[in-house]
Amino acid sequence: MAKIKAGKGAPYARILGVGGYRPTRVVPNEVILEKIDSSDEWIRSRSGIQTRHWANDEETVAAMSIEASGKAIADAGISAEQVGAVIVSTVTHFKQTPAVATEIADKLGTDKAAAFDISAGCAGFGYGLTLAKGMIVEGSAEYVLVIGVERLSDLTDLEDRATAFLFGDGAGAVVVGPSQEPAIGPTVWGSEGDKSETIKQTVPWTDYREGVVERFPAITQEGQAVFRWAVFEMAKVAQQALDAAGITSDELDVFIPHQANERIIDSLAKTLKLPESVTVARDIRTTGNTSAASIPLAMERLLATGEAKSGDTALVIGFGAGLVYAATVVTLP
Numbered sequence: 001m002a003k004i005k006a007g008k009g010a011p012y013a014r015i016l017g018v019g020g021y022r023p024t025r026v027v028p029n030e031v032i033l034e035k036i037d038s039s040d041e042w043i044r045s046r047s048g049i050q051t052r053h054w055a056n057d058e059e060t061v062a063a064m065s066i067e068a069s070g071k072a073i074a075d076a077g078i079s080a081e082q083v084g085a086v087i088v089s090t091v092t093h094f095k096q097t098p099a100v101a102t103e104i105a106d107k108l109g110t111d112k113a114a115a116f117d118i119s120a121g122c123a124g125f126g127y128g129l130t131l132a133k134g135m136i137v138e139g140s141a142e143y144v145l146v147i148g149v150e151r152l153s154d155l156t157d158l159e160d161r162a163t164a165f166l167f168g169d170g171a172g173a174v175v176v177g178p179s180q181e182p183a184i185g186p187t188v189w190g191s192e193g194d195k196s197e198t199i200k201q202t203v204p205w206t207d208y209r210e211g212v213v214e215r216f217p218a219i220t221q222e223g224q225a226v227f228r229w230a231v232f233e234m235a236k237v238a239q240q241a242l243d244a245a246g247i248t249s250d251e252l253d254v255f256i257p258h259q260a261n262e263r264i265i266d267s268l269a270k271t272l273k274l275p276e277s278v279t280v281a282r283d284i285r286t287t288g289n290t291s292a293a294s295i296p297l298a299m300e301r302l303l304a305t306g307e308a309k310s311g312d313t314a315l316v317i318g319f320g321a322g323l324v325y326a327a328t329v330v331t332l333p
């Protein structure tokens with residue numbers, strides 16, 4: 001048997017830079033109320049959302065990703081040619097092939113970086129981060145760009161009062177690169193396909209094409225079931241990620257959960273017994289739920305506003321359609 005040489009990677013990986021892009025159009029709850037019977041008070045108190053951003057025709061999945069990635073690359077202090085792989089997590093790029101990641105890699109000016117898309121809903125950022133870490137340690141890339149991007153306004157039924165107010169658009173990106181010390185903890189992740197019906201696209205695209213349905217597909221969810229799953233099961237997963245990283249809640253500086261509902265965020269923080277000193281991301285208020293983009297967007301904002309700082313220890317957890325989840329502890333860039 002011939003001897004195969006293993007790749008030579010870095011001892012560990014870390015997030016080196018972060019960038020975000022929020023579409024220019026800010027959409028307050030009043031606009032949502034034009035199509036559903038609800039109130040600003042109800043939406044704020046039940047979800048925490050006050051405004052969200054909706055993309056215009058020019059703010060495509062690729063365009064928003066390129067903006068966010070350019071900032072992340074600059075923040076990391078590297079050049080685009082050094083990026084060895086581009087991972088894009090999205091469920092709202094409506095052209096199945098080729099992957100949008102290849103267009104992004106090209107337009108950013110990478111040197112033929114490996115590029116591919118993944119579909120892991122609101123856990124997409126954690127899935128991408130985990131792949132990136134493995135690639136860097138194994139040696140197939142020195143720097144990996146992980147992008148979470150969504151145009152959920154394209155996949156929202158504005159007449160469905162259970163979901164119309166929830167979703168927003170945007171892109172968040174991080175550059176992951178080599179580290180001499182552990183700066184991304186073990187990922188606690190998984191899927192629960194037996195609950196796949198709780199958040200889903202209403203019908204396959206083909207049903208729309210073939211005229212089986214008149215309405216373009218949208219995301220639908222069993223809000224209460226997902227809410228209960230998130231507060232009970234995700235609290236356990238978050239604790240497992242802390243334990244796996246050997247970090248106590250007292251040692252934590254920042255908590256960046258998926259921005260799905262502010263009441264879920266509060267409940268997780270309470271169950272985890274996070275001390276007052278821990279900064280909790282509440283980007284949901286002005287960004288809504290942007291699925292794969294939500295964690296990097298929230299991370300970018302906390303760092304930009306000074307609520308979090310470089311070197312802080314942060315617990316990140318994403319969860320959503322699948323159902324899927326991914327949690328890990330990271331050192332902030």
Ligand SMILES: CC(C)(COP(=O)(O)OP(=O)(O)OC[C@H]1O[C@@H](n2cnc3c(N)ncnc32)[C@H](O)[C@@H]1OP(=O)(O)O)[C@@H](O)C(=O)NCCC(=O)NCCS
Pocket residue numbers: 036037038039042043046047122161162163165199221222223224226227230260261264289291319320321
């Ligand atoms: C969607 C969500 C905000 C709804 O909040 P909720 O408190 O669960 O609301 P419910 O669906 O139980 O409805 C409560 C009441 O409000 C009403 N209601 C529902 N939507 C409403 C709206 N937009 N405006 C006003 N009232 C509304 C319901 O009819 C119900 O009335 P009833 O008590 O008279 O029957 C919440 O379930 C949620 O955030 N779920 C999880 C979302 C999530 O994490 N998704 C992850 C996906 S990535």
